[in-house]
Amino acid sequence: MASGIHHFTGITANVQANVDFYVGFLGLRLVKRTGGFADAEQLHLIYGDELGSPGSLLTFLVWEAAGRGRTGIGQVSEVALAVPPASIGDWVTRALASSIPFEGPSREFAETVLRLKDPDGLIVKLVGVDMPTPAPCPNTPTRLRGVTVLTDKAAETAQFMTRFGYRNDERVGMTQRMASDTDIVDVREVSGFVPSVPGAGVPDHVAFRARDTDAVRSMRLSLKDHGPTEVHDRKYFLSLYVRDPAGILMEYATDGPGMTVDEAPDRLGQTLFLPPHDVDRAEDLRAMLPQFALPGEERFPPRELPFIHRFNRPENPDGTTLVLLHGTSGNEADLMPIARRIAPSAVLLGVRGRATDDGTNRWFRRLDDGTFDQADIRSEAEAFAAFVEGAVGGYGLDTNRLAFLGYSNGANFLAAVIQLHPGVVNRAVLLRGIQVVENPPAAALSETRVLVLNGRYDRVVCGASALAGALRAFGADVESVELSTDHKLAAADVTEAAGWVLRKLSRTLPA
Secondary structure, X not given: OOOOEEEEEEEEOOHXXXXXXXXXXXXXXXXXXXXXXXXXXXXXXXXXXXXXXXXXXXXXXXXXXXXXXXXXXXXXXXXXXXXXXXXXXXHHHHHHHOOOOEEEEEEEOOEEEEEEEOOOOOEEEEEEOOOOOOOOOOOOOOEEEEEEEEEOOHHHHHHHHHHHOOEEEEEEOOEEEEEOOOOEEEEEEOOOOOEOEOOEOOOOEEEEEEOOHHHHHHHHHHOOOOOOOEEEEOOOEEEEEEEOOOOOEEEEEEEEEOHHHOOOHHHOOOOEEOOHHHHHHHHHHHHHOOOOOOOOOOOOOOOOOOOOEEEEOOOOOOOOEEEEEOOOOOOOOOOHHHHHHHOOOXXXXXXXXXXXXXXXXXXXOEEEOOEEOHHHHHHHHHHHHHHHHHHHHHHOOOHHHEEEXXXXXXXXXXXXXXXXXXXXXXXXXXXXXXXXXXXXOOOOOOOOEEEEEEEOOOOOOOOHHHHHHHHHHOOOEEEEEEEOOOOOOOHHHHHHHHHHHXXXXXXXXXX
């Protein structure tokens, strides 16, 4: 009979740090890596015991480089994992050795509790209580002990929990403990708190176990007068989503088919799976989703640089690197699909602009349509020049095999960097760019090679030819091609850019 918690889901802004904590420090097994079912451009990681058993699962949505969320009313606030009571001292020693922030040990509800903080600031409690799991990993937490939820409608939340098989247990202060046959939910009344805000370090939801699909259907029928519900097939389980009276997101998920439905038990977590409805985008998504290394695998230590950035490495890199600058409202992953088609064996370095316009990412501020903040362009160009220098030195990039690709606002900025900081960018593909620098200083660009790709029917960009002319005037070798397309990127962009990159970098490639 299924009962208790199926899984807990949090949000992380740093996938590598998340893996290092949950696999490297806690010792859980990564049992699944997928593109998100709601958004395939969002990586989803699942940790658990050796078989990924329901009740042992912690899952994380990866919002790489996202801001910190806010803890408040209407959310799960803590997750608790069971460890053997005699091991608490060992965990204190481990935390000290690994510089993991912790508090305690203390006593809560007559149990020994050690509070840890994961890299995003999420509170993970290790609770000294014997709780078996079907396939335990050695020297790790065995399973989920429970969660804590924050509510300003404590009685209603507690009553709602009875739908999932929980009953009133002990009460301490403002916390009512609810118990199932296997674990607990602590309902904490927090009247006067601000509402929660999604983000890194703030839990997304808790899921409870359903026996089978019939149980999910019955639960949905029982909630028809409660409010909106959603049912989704997540491949590894069928689940229903609902919010309790305080707005806490809860899920009701079947035990099956389970984590071994598409991987053998000894190979869990090794393959990146993508939702069936996104199979036609598989290669693009593999280029966009953040990569990471498990403990013991070769890794590329991140460097502290002025711009948020992300690498994508092919299986057999040829030594070239493409640096990618997105368009307005884009991010560091946007151009990775087209860049992967342009240079299948190149390492891709996507960079995120630091300016914002109505909440969207840009490379520099604009004062109004067609008027750009010249001081900001120069300031950001100087910062980007420092970024390139830091990336080349910090990551060991070969400048002879380095090219840049910018689209729209990213192309505009890249052209500005070329003019304001000669020698930083010597090879560049500018897609739908214009000249935004007023009164550029005299620059010696004889060593600079540029491909300008314009759209014949582009109604967004005007004066693209002026950009090519400005670069030529300073001595740059500029090839300008007009394509039968508009502002959007097309297959012709890939063909032209791929041929150009191959020509310009072929002399430096190994035979």
